[in-house]
Amino acid sequence: MTSSPPNGTDFNRGPMPPLTRQMPRYQPSRIEPKWQEWWESQRTFATQRLPTPGSTAADPGRKAYILDMFPYPSGDGLHVGHPEGYTATDIVARFERMRGTSVMHPMGFDAFGLPAEEYAIRTGTPPRESTDRNIATFTRQLKMLGFSYDWDRVLSTTDPGYVRWTQWIFLVLFDTWFDPTLQKGRPIADLPIPAEVASDGEGAIAAYRDSHRLAYQSEAPVNWCPALGTVLANEEVIGGVSERGGHPVVRIPLRQWMLRITAYADRLERELEGLDWPASIKKLQSDWIGRSTGAEVDFLIAAPDAGAEAFSQWKISRAAGGFPARPGTDVLRIYTTRPDTLYGVTFMVVAPEHPLIDSLTAPGQRQAIAAYRDAAARKSDLDRTDLAREKTGVFTGSHVIHPLTGRPVPVWVADYVLATYGTGAIMAVPAHDERDLEFANAFGIEVITVVEPADGSAPAEGRLFAGDGRAVASGPYTGLGTRDFIGRVAADLAAAGLGRPSVNYKLRDWLFSRQRFWGEPFPILHELDADGSPTGQIRAVDQQELPVALPELTDYRPGDTPDPPLSRSAPEWLFLERDGKRYRRETNTMPQWAGSCWYYLRFLDPKNDLRFLDPEIEKAWMPVDLYIGGAEHAVLHLLYSRFWHKVLYDRGHVSQPEPFGRLVNQGMILGEMEFTGYRSGKGGWVSAEKRGEDDVAAKVPADQVEKQGEHFVLRDAPKIRVESRAYKMSKSRGNVVNPDQVVRDFGADSLRLYEMFMGPLEATKPWSTTGVSGVRGFLDRCWRLVVDERAEELALASQVCDDPPSEDQFRELHRTIDKVTKDIQSLSFNTAIARMMEFVNFFTPLERRPRAVLEPFVTLLAPFAPHLAEELWQILGRPAPVSLAAWPAVENRWLRDETIEIPVQIQGKLRGRVAVPADADIETIQATAAADPKIAELLAGREILKVVVVPGRLVNFVVKG
RNA sequence: GCCGGAGUGGCGAAAUGGCAGACGCGACGGACUCAAAAUCCGUUGCCCGCAAGGGCGUGUGGGUUCAAGUCCCUCCUCCGGUACCA
Incomplete structure (x- = not known):
């Protein structure tokens, strides 16, 4: 370590470049490359390993970690939107450097992702090649703009030296379970193994561990498009068909890697509070996490006639045995935030994917249910919500027994209930829930009011009452306020073993695998048996063997099955032996988010081969002090990063619980303002407010337009209104600025x-x-x-x-x-x-x-x-x-004038100005103002009710009349 | 529907509750020039007026205040996000 004074006063000072003599005019094209080269050759903006300490031993010195959201290096090169945030951070970085602060200001590339792969399929160019080319373009453009990045730290998420540690962090997740008692991630070796699991042997223990890891496998539905032979992201599926080509897309279950982000939901939400982020972003994240509190309640499944006996038996056993952690097949478990509306339940709804559907379906309904489930499977989540506003559903033919009233309740299947939230089943209270009401209306189901507004007012005509109020027709609870009711009934249900308080999150576990080529391979091996079939046992690749490099492929085209491209790699890559066992590599790859989850950490120590980041360096530079980027990353990137960071924190790899201090979102830059007129089929102009479907838009030059009142009109035909607006830059609109x-x-x-x-x-x-x-x-x-x-x-x-x-x-x-x-x-x-x-x-x-x-x-x-x-x-x-x-x-x-001019108002209206000494007191100011000839004239003969004098700002005389 | 954000000159905008429109663009005028460009200087919210001056002005309507672009309530428009989470 050097002990030179703050920020390189000496260490990077070199000879000056020659003055450009024949250049009396300002010519950026000559001076800009000259200084860029000089800065680079002098390493003017190179950052030291650690911030420079202050002048005394106790003073750590000032540091500033100023970070941009790094770009995806697309083939189109830099867009004018990029330099907006980059210039902002560059100004702050340069300013702080000049103030003697130790500044960390790095840049890199988020270079895995779909476009490179699609380009490869189209042209046969290996993704690494096109990616390197794009990075070279971006680098040239960034350097051309004179940003003061420390280019020694540049990294790409696709670098093998970076992938290695992305995979290493995945293995940390794989090696971690979440201890709900300590609310903390811990090594999987510390996971207590229940005796009944241990007694089933090694295989059971391994399975138990696997089911508790933060990185785990599960069957999850994917959008598989047989025509394109590929799995599509949700945003690539529109209206049930592929965005490109319009081919049908089906939802099929596929083994996937998931990350247990839901375990951290509570901390991710609570710890937002201390962050210096825009309130709107915090709210967005908090809503995304979507914590809600309520209760789970079990309804016994039974035929309406034969139920009474079974029901009392069941209640007795529940009262003795309590509420089971997992529901048996004899009950339908639901989640509700409003257990106070239990007496208003008139039907139940289960999601089409609910596991008990088969047993709930009465023989006569089998065909209808199967058809409905089939149709639902073909819709993506998006379609279900977006297009299918109208409620659909099918009666299962079964009933459950209301746990409080003992009355039978019919069970329906409907896709407005999501399998992935709560228990995948609800109790429907049409009187107090809009969705349930729509469904009840569509199928002629009874509506029973059980809550009234607390102030006794009648609920608004035709509107359902979904707020808090007072219970009616609710047995022993009648008359209670909503909140009291919820507390009371939750306790009663818990005591009877029929329910328990429950917390739910909208946040789902993170589907972390992609059936793609251009991403990080998972460092996971699947054990094979003698026949070459997977045994279900998995193991992590040894750390020394990281990174698991992507194999060479000659053909990037998708196949006939949803198998990932990597499954077609050469056997030398795909199969290997360890400790006498045969393994097949995991062939899914990680999503693009993986690399961007931790790049801010690697910037601090980008060349370290021994660990992902030296803790001394991490302690000295973290957290990021200023983070600027687009608001489109408000939720996912920032949430995923925070999640990984918290896991690394729990496991002792970083020293702070949160990665980003101050966050700012730069706004979007739109294209140049455009005037748009409309022409009818006959060729004449049509005023913008009268335009019809068939009229075509035409750009109008700015000099042919003028403003008239609220609107712009054609100069030569002032009756014709023209629209004026700036549009998002896009290739198709042709308004992209390069x-x-x-x-x-x-x-x-x-x-x-x-x-x-x-x-x-x-x-x-x-x-x-x-x-x-x-x-x-x-x-x-x-x-x-x-x-x-x-x-x-x-x-x-x-x-x-x-x-x-x-x-x-x-x-x-x-x-x-x-x-x-x-x-x-x-x-x-x-x-x-x-x-x-x-x-x-x-x-x-x-x-x-x-x-x-x-x-x-x-x-x-x-x-x-x-x-x-x-x-x-x-x-x-x-x-x-x-x-x-x-x-x-x-x-x-x-900063201070000796005399200042201050405005004088009468009745709050400006009537003159007087000059007074800057430090004049109230009396002096008032006297000077009153003495001003013009003011004196206006005040003459009027009764002064009040005089407001704000020293240094103004005088206001309030007069009568 | 819900959640954000925003409505101020011809345009981009500025304004700790205290002189609305700083700064820039555009426009107009002047100087320089044979001329033009460039440059420099000046004017430029709207209306009435020769002028001095006056009136009106921050999306709409109301309110609080000596004083509101700014605070509170109502409504309207635009932009962005989100989508049945029980």
């Missing part, structure tokens, strides 16, 4: 500055090419502030002088420093830039421009327009780089 082109036309500094000047970082905002040229104009003015553009050779502008600045000039400078400093910290880059523009407007007309203000200004500009700032710094004769120069300090005395 960063390469912008850099060619205006320069990287202009692109950076424009994206920051457009508006607040988090807002959605339309692109404007004239806006870019406006910002370019500002950079030109900055240049001319310092450089004589008319000279033959590069020379300082004649106005640049060594005069001491005047008081006004100091005020202008320090106000700018103050505003820019504060605005960077609050990520208000647009107003920081506006302030710098004011500074330039102030100094441009001056015949004498003191260096003592120009030089600090250039340092302020440096985080925003680093290339230009470096060049100006060099021209001013300062030793490069300005990127590591000290951030200027504000002198507070320059």
Whole structure:
């Protein structure tokens, strides 16, 4: 470790690049590559292993881990949306570096994923090849924009050295079970084995362990498209057919790897609280986790006539034996959040996939039920909810017995009940649940009201009452408030062994395997018996053998079965022997989320071959201090990362429970504003509000349009309204802005500055090419502030002088420093830039421009327009780089004027202004205001009721009448 | 339907409850130029007025306050997300 002063004042300072002499005009195309090369050769932004300690032994020094959400390197190259967040973090990183903070600011690539694989199928190009090419393009474009990443740390999720540790983390998950008592993940070896399991031998113990691991296998339905020969993601299936080609898709069960994220649901929700994230994102995550509390209740399955005897027998045995952990086949277990509505139950519904359906189906109903289940199986989850608003279902022919009233209740099958939530069965209370009511109405089922509004008011006409209230017609509970009722009945059910309190989450376990090629292979082996069939026993690949590399395939095309592509690899890859047993490798691959779950950790120690991350380094740099990226990752990426991080934390591999401190979402950049008119089939214009189905949209140039009242109209035909709107950038609309082109036309500094000047970082905002040229104009003015553009050779502008600045000039400078400093910290880059523009407007007309203000200004500009700032710094004769120069300090005395002008109001209306000393007291201000001739005239003869004086702000006279 | 976010000049926007429209674009005018571009200077919310000046203005309607773009309630529009989770 070096003990050099904060952030590399010495260690990376090299010889300066030559001044570009024949360049009196500002030419970004010449200075930008020059400084980019220099920064790279000098390793200006290389980060040390650990943050630099403070000046005293006790002071750890300031560190800032500033992170972008790394991109997927698509074949299209960088989009203008990428540099928005990247520029924001770059400004903060450069600013912090200049303030002496140790800055970690890395970049990498999330490069596994579908497009590379589809490209491979189309063209035969191996995914690794196209991926490497795309990464090279992205790298070139990122470097072209002058971001101050430490490129020594660059990584791709597809690097074997990275995959190795992704697989290692998977094995940590595989080796962990969740201890519900300690609410903590623990080594699988610590899992207590129940005696009855242990007595069944090694195989039973292994199975018991496997069923408790955080990474486990299960049969789960996938969208299999036989025509395409592939498994599709949910978003690739629309209306029951494949998005591409419109082929039928069926849901078939397939062995899958799952991650037990639900075990962490509670912690994932509770620990959101302390995070400095947008409230909306926290709420999104919390809603996604969707914790609800209620009760599970068992209903005895019995024929309506023969039930009474069985029912009392059953109650007796339950009262003695209690509520079983797993329901037997003699009962239907349901989950409800409203056990207080038990007396309103008029039917039961089970999901089409419910395990008891067969036994519940009466002989006469067998065919109808089978048909219904078949139809349901063909629909994806999406179709079921989106299209099938209308309730469908089939009566099973069976009944259950209401545990409180002993009355028979019919059992239906309907796909509005999801097999994957709760117990996959519900008690339906049509009087107090909208969905149940719709179903009851559709099938003519009875509706019994059991809750009324507590204030005695009648529920709204025609609307069902789903809120809390007071119980009616509920046996011994009648009259109770909803909350009391729930507590009371839950306790009674528990005592009788008929129910128990229960918590449910919308969050499901994470389906973690994909039947794809271009992903991380699972480091898992399946044991084979003598015939080559799997025994069901699995083992982890030894750590020393990681990474399990992807095999070479010659053909990426899908096959006839949902077997993953890896199952067609050469036998040398697929089969192996360990400890005298034969194994077949797992052939599923991990989803794209896997690599992005932990990249922020690997950046800290990207080349470590011995462990995934050195704990000393982890302790020093984590957590991420600022994380900027798109809101589309609000739920999944951020939730998955937090989950992995908590497992690593429980297992002692990281020191913090949460990975990301401050999170900010940048807004979307839309295409340029467009005016759209409509033409009828005959070719004439149609006003936008009258357009019909057959009228076609046509783009109208901005100069043929004008605003009239609320709307835009055609200039030549003002009766014709035109729509004005900015659209999402898309290839099909043809409004995509290419960063390469912008850099060619205006320069990287202009692109950076424009994206920051457009508006607040988090807002959605339309692109404007004239806006870019406006910002370019500002950079030109900055240049001319310092450089004589008319000279033959590069020379300082004649106005640049060594005069001491005047008081006004100091005020202008320090106000700018103050505003820019504060605005960077609050990520208000647009107003920081506006302030710098004011500074330039102030100094441009001056015949004498003191260096003592120009030089600090250039340092302020440096985080925003680093290339230009470096060049100006060099021209001013300062030793490069300005990127590591000290951030200027504000002198507070320059932030205050001696006299200020304050507005004077009468009745809250502005009537004049008076000048007063900045520190004037209330009496002085009021007297000065009242003495102003105009104010005095307006006040003459009126009774002053009250005078509001806010020192430094305003005076308001409140008068009578 | 539900959950977010947003409605301010011709456009992008700014404004700790205290002078609405900073800054930029566009437009208009001037200087420079043979001319144009570039540059520099100025004007630019709307309406009335020659002017001084006055009136009106932050999606709608109400409220709180000496004072509301900002706080509270109602409604409307747009954008984004989400989808029967019992």
